[in-house]
Amino acid sequence: MRHPEPIDGVLRALGSTEPSAEGTRLVCGIRRDRRLELLREVREALPGGEAAEHWALLDEAERYDPVATADVVQYPATGIWAEETLRRLRAPYGPPADLGHLGALAAAAALRAGIGFKATLRAPNGRLVLPTLGLLRPSRPGPLALTEHSWDPGDPAALPLHALPDGHTALDDLDPYRASAAVPAARRLTPKGHKRWDTQWSGALTLLHRYDAARAEETGRLLRSVVPLSGSARPAGGTLPAAQGSVLARAQPPPTLAAALVHEVQHGKLAALAGAFPLHTADRTARYWAPWRADPRPLEGLLRGAYAHLALAGYWQRAALYGARGAWAQHARIRAQVAAVLPVLVGCWELTDGGRVFVDAMAAAERGMDGVAPPGGRYAVARAVVEHDRAAWCEAHPNLAPYTVG
Structure with a gap:
C-alpha cells in the first residue's frame, strides 16, 4: 500500500539528504515517541518502592517544567540506560537493573525544573552523575541527600557537563551511559582536552556555516551531545541507535570533523526513520x-x-x-x-x-x-x-x- 502523499513528500525530502523543516520535524518526532515508548516499557517492568518514588518526582518535574524535563528524558544517554535496563529486567539471570540512575534522572529533571524536593541516592565510586547537568563528588561516603539546593556549578564538589561553544551541544565525557560497553569512549577529559575540543568544534561549525549553512543548522537541531572517543578508537566516529541525537567522535582537525558531522548526522536521521517506516x-x-x-x-x-x-x-x-x-x-x-x-x-x-x-x-x-x-x-x-x-x-x-x- 502506498503512503499518503504528505508522507511520501517527507520521505522524498529526507531521501535527498538535503535538510528540510518537515524532515527534521519527523525525525525529532520519531525520536521523542520512541523514547517515551521505551520509558513506558521500563516503567511497567519496574517494581514499586524506590522506583515509584523516582517516577513520582519525574512526573512532578514534568508538570512544572515540561521543556526541561523533556531534555533530560530525551537526552541521548538516557536511551542507552533505558534499553539496558529493559534488557536486564527481562533477563532471568544477569546483573540487576540500575535503579539508582533512574533516581539521578528524576533529580536532574527536578533540579532543572526548579521544584522543591528531597531524594536520597547512592553515589557509585564517590560520584553521582546528574544527566544534562554534570556530576557531584560528595565529600563523605554513603548515600547522598539531594534537595533543590544541591546543584551549584561553582561548588568544588560539582563538575558541570562541558558545553561546546554552540551553547546547545554537550561534550559528554561524564555520563556512565554515554556509550555502549563495546565502544571505547574517552575517559573524563582534562581542561586542556576540553579546550582542544572547543577549538576544533568552533572551527568545524565555521566551515559548515560557510560551505553549507542548511546542514549547519540541521546539525544544531539534531545533535544534542558529542561523546569523545579514545585516540585509538576505530573508526574515528559513529552513532548508536539507542542514543539518537548523539555522535561519537575522536578529536580531529576542523575540516575532518565537519565532514564527520555531516556523515554521522545522516546516519542518525536514517536510523530514526527506519525505526518508524x-x-x-x-x-x-x-x-x-x-x-x-x-x-x-x-x-x-x-x-x-x-x-x-x-x-x-x-x-x-x-x-x-x-x-x-x-x-x-x-x-x-x-x-x-x-x-x-x-x-x-x-x-x-x-x-x-x-x-x-x-x-x-x-x-x-x-x-x-x-x-x-x-x-x-x-x-x-x-x-x-x-x-x-x-x-x-x-x-x-x-x-x-x-x-x-x-
Whole structure:
C-alpha cells in the first residue's frame, strides 16, 4: 500500500539528504515517541518502592517544567540506560537493573525544573552523575541527600557537563551511559582536552556555516551531545541507535570533523526513520559490495552507507564551489562511490513502497550533481577507480558478484 502523499513528500525530502523543516520535524518526532515508548516499557517492568518514588518526582518535574524535563528524558544517554535496563529486567539471570540512575534522572529533571524536593541516592565510586547537568563528588561516603539546593556549578564538589561553544551541544565525557560497553569512549577529559575540543568544534561549525549553512543548522537541531572517543578508537566516529541525537567522535582537525558531522548526522536521521517506516524487508545477510568497505554488507548497511556518503558528496561539492582546497577531489571520489551502488538500491525488489520513494529521491539527488562537474575530468577518473575496485572485489568474492550491479 502506498503512503499518503504528505508522507511520501517527507520521505522524498529526507531521501535527498538535503535538510528540510518537515524532515527534521519527523525525525525529532520519531525520536521523542520512541523514547517515551521505551520509558513506558521500563516503567511497567519496574517494581514499586524506590522506583515509584523516582517516577513520582519525574512526573512532578514534568508538570512544572515540561521543556526541561523533556531534555533530560530525551537526552541521548538516557536511551542507552533505558534499553539496558529493559534488557536486564527481562533477563532471568544477569546483573540487576540500575535503579539508582533512574533516581539521578528524576533529580536532574527536578533540579532543572526548579521544584522543591528531597531524594536520597547512592553515589557509585564517590560520584553521582546528574544527566544534562554534570556530576557531584560528595565529600563523605554513603548515600547522598539531594534537595533543590544541591546543584551549584561553582561548588568544588560539582563538575558541570562541558558545553561546546554552540551553547546547545554537550561534550559528554561524564555520563556512565554515554556509550555502549563495546565502544571505547574517552575517559573524563582534562581542561586542556576540553579546550582542544572547543577549538576544533568552533572551527568545524565555521566551515559548515560557510560551505553549507542548511546542514549547519540541521546539525544544531539534531545533535544534542558529542561523546569523545579514545585516540585509538576505530573508526574515528559513529552513532548508536539507542542514543539518537548523539555522535561519537575522536578529536580531529576542523575540516575532518565537519565532514564527520555531516556523515554521522545522516546516519542518525536514517536510523530514526527506519525505526518508524521500514524501508526494506531484507535480512541481515552480508552480500553487497560497498566501495567504502572491504567486507560484504547487508542491504541495510549498504543503504546507510550510501545515504551518508551521498550527503558528503553534496557537502564537498558546495565546499568546492566555495573554493575549499581538495574539495573537488573529495566530491568526485565520494560521488563515484555512491553512483556505483545506487543502481543496486534502485533495482532492489526488497524495498518497501516507502523505501522506493526514499531511494528514488537519493538517485535524483545524485543525478542533480551533474549541474556542476569537477574540473579536469576528475569525476571520470574517480569512476574508473571505483570500477577497478569493483572488479577486484568481485574477483575476491565470486559468489557475491551478482550483488554489485543493478
